[in-house]
């Protein structure tokens with residue numbers, strides 16, 4: 167067969183599977199991968215709705231991919247047909263100052279596979295060897311589908327300086343907030359999670375939150391402070407003016423507010439408190455190789471049950487339903503499974 171299936175997103179209401187030519191065999195240093203599971207990210211939901219500033223529609227999604235190596239190009243000696251892999255989708259120039267410093271997640275020419283280039287939500291794709299990570303034999307495909315989503319929180323937690331004994335608050339218990347909780351629990355002594363939905367708070371408790379509180383409770387700051395006794399780090403996974411005000415109230419003097427959520431635009435910050443309390447407000451974007459490797463190790467250690475976070479799986483032909491489901495706040499991670507088209 168010289169064609170394959172691929173998902174094309176034109177709008178939230180127009181998501182379809184089309185037949186496209188199969189890619190040419192992998193060139194030197196490249197690998198042909200057959201997709202198995204592809205996650206839908208908040209980024210995808212925003213992009214489908216036309217709300218993502220850096221993704222133009224129509225686009226071909228799929229940056230959270232678990233697959234199987236089908237063929238390797240010349241010079242690829244450390245992967246072979248049949249190996250299971252996850253994709254690291256950041257495509258970088260390798261030459262700018264950030265790349266040379268090892269911070270290629272903020273490459274000046276950063277593009278993301280499946281956002282600015284055709285992605286992995288289809289039968290097969292070709293990518294450079296160094297954008298793939300082999301996954302351990304014992305790890306299920308569902309758990310492996312969490313590697314890429316967990317890598318972002320692993321990076322944010324590392325960059326925020328969470329260490330043994332840290333006291334941490336996580337604002338927002340969507341997929342990113344819950345995975346920040348998982349990543350922070352490795353070292354932190356106390357983790358408090360907030361959200362407006364009770365179901366999400368229950369899930370945060372099951373994933374190890376020491377306290378899970380309603381974000382819209384009038385006494386939230388007092389109740390959280392009673393448990394935290396001064397947060398070293400507050401992760402804002404909502405990134406709205408209200409959550410930022412809570413974050414600045416919750417963080418201890420000299421502490422750090424880490425912005426992980428994607429703000430819709432300019433958002434106000436209580437700057438007088440930032441100055442007076444010597445608070446660091448910093449951001450975090452994606453991850454580098456080391457973070458992906460840590461995410462694989464963390465998931466291999468049994469830190470998370472996959473079914474606590476993977477809440478629905480749809481076949482590729484029903485990708486439109488999968489996108490609709492992932493816009494539902496009760497879902498955590500929705501996956502598309504890519505089986506044999508026959």
Ligand SMILES: [Zn+2]
Pocket residue numbers: 207208209229230315
């Ligand atoms: Zn994503």
Ligand SMILES: [Zn+2]
Pocket residue numbers: 258259260261262263264265270272273274275276
């Ligand atoms: Zn670069």
